[in-house]
Amino acid sequence: MESAGEMTPVGKNDTMMSVEGDKNAAISVRDLSFSFNQADETALKNLSMDVEAGSRCLLVGANGAGKSTLLRILAGKRLTKGHVQVHGRDVFQNPPSGITYLGTEWAMNPVVRGDIRVSEFLDSVGGFRHKERRNTLLNILDVNLDWRMHMISDGERRRVQLVMGLMVPWTLLLLDEVTVDLDVVVRTDLINFLIEESKERNATILFSNDLDRHTKPTKHSTVDGLFNFPTHVLHLRLGSNVGNPEPWPLVAHSPLNDIIKQSNIEASPLLKLALAWLREDLVYRREYEKSMDKRRGARDETTDSETFYSRFDYVSGVSHDCVMLTNGQWKGR
Numbered sequence: 001m002e003s004a005g006e007m008t009p010v011g012k013n014d015t016m017m018s019v020e021g022d023k024n025a026a027i028s029v030r031d032l033s034f035s036f037n038q039a040d041e042t043a044l045k046n047l048s049m050d051v052e053a054g055s056r057c058l059l060v061g062a063n064g065a066g067k068s069t070l071l072r073i074l075a076g077k078r079l080t081k082g083h084v085q086v087h088g089r090d091v092f093q094n095p096p097s098g099i100t101y102l103g104t105e106w107a108m109n110p111v112v113r114g115d116i117r118v119s120e121f122l123d124s125v126g127g128f129r130h131k132e133r134r135n136t137l138l139n140i141l142d143v144n145l146d147w148r149m150h151m152i153s154d155g156e157r158r159r160v161q162l163v164m165g166l167m168v169p170w171t172l173l174l175l176d177e178v179t180v181d182l183d184v185v186v187r188t189d190l191i192n193f194l195i196e197e198s199k200e201r202n203a204t205i206l207f208s209n210d211l212d213r214h215t216k217p218t219k220h221s222t223v224d225g226l227f228n229f230p231t232h233v234l235h236l237r238l239g240s241n242v243g244n245p246e247p248w249p250l251v252a253h254s255p256l257n258d259i260i261k262q263s264n265i266e267a268s269p270l271l272k273l274a275l276a277w278l279r280e281d282l283v284y285r286r287e288y289e290k291s292m293d294k295r296r297g298a299r300d301e302t303t304d305s306e307t308f309y310s311r312f313d314y315v316s317g318v319s320h321d322c323v324m325l326t327n328g329q330w331k332g333r
């Protein structure tokens with residue numbers, strides 16, 4: 001394994017990527033670095049990747065690897081410099097339409113916990129324009145239009161969020177751990193819907209799953225529950241990607257097959273690979289922190305005063321131009 005003390009971008013594979021980015025890729029990122037503020041350790045470091053249109057790419061990385069930060073930057077929710085393109089367009093300067101981001105912070109917003117009926121809530125974000133898709137999703141996610149948003153459980157609120165976010169057709173879907181609290185039946189049906197959607201419309205999905213809550217290798221754990229969902233897996237470590245997205249299932253000559261063969265746990269190949277990567281990352285991170293004498297900052301979205309530029313309405317998922325405080329309050333447009 002590469003020494004953490006060397007401080008090189010982790011496993012970045014420049015030889016396989018053009019410097020200017022792949023214009024035909026759904027997502028093309030080059031040398032992306034991002035810090036929450038100057039005093040902080042960088043959350044993303046020289047990250048470069050191309051994601052093919054129509055792929056469903058699973059981000060695998062330990063806590064703090066940068067998965068959420070990357071997904072938010074791709075959604076234009078965090079302003080940063082660098083080459084970040086979706087369908088050949090800069091996500092900050094010339095943002096393309098059709099990007100949908102769904103993250104866990106949505107459920108914290110007081111607006112989506114207000115006394116409002118689900119039918120009215122969905123109509124307020126354009127549900128009436130997409131009735132057929134909305135009804136399909138209501139059925140898959142088992143959401144009742146008469147529920148009131150202040151009287152439902154967290155899991156039910158998550159399902160309403162998914163109906164809201166998915167009913168408008170997307171070309172790039174960015175999912176940050178939003179399927180983890182769904183029960184197994186709903187998650188399976190949703191995954192099948194997403195597979196069909198991505199195939200029919202050549203739409204791309206980049207998603208992060210909370211592997212860490214499901215490290216026990218049982219057939220019910222989240223990664224196993226993904227069945228054949230990913231077409232690619234991408235390993236993130238300490239804010240950098242380890243190579244480009246790897247086709248999944250692995251091709252016969254992939255060296256990653258050896259990692260899976262060496263695993264002696266009872267689990268699916270995908271979970272075996274994810275666990276091996278995460279264990280390797282743990283060792284790497286310890287070495288890295290020792291070499292850097294890194295002070296760990298508390299991660300607290302609600303107390304830091306940093307502002308970020310967002311084109312994305314917290315509540316509706318619809319693009320807007322606005323500046324938002326990280327405590328969730330609008331500052332202005």
Ligand SMILES: Nc1ncnc2c1ncn2[C@@H]1O[C@H](COP(=O)(O)OP(=O)(O)OP(=O)(O)O)[C@@H](O)[C@H]1O
Pocket residue numbers: 036037040042043061062063064065066067068069070297298299300301304
């Ligand atoms: N609001 C913040 N202020 C300062 N640093 C932050 C903030 N949010 C995240 N970070 C730091 O950025 C890095 C990447 O965080 P990120 O949330 O993207 O990781 P992640 O892979 O999504 O982790 P997890 O699996 O725990 O959700 C971490 O080192 C984290 O401590």
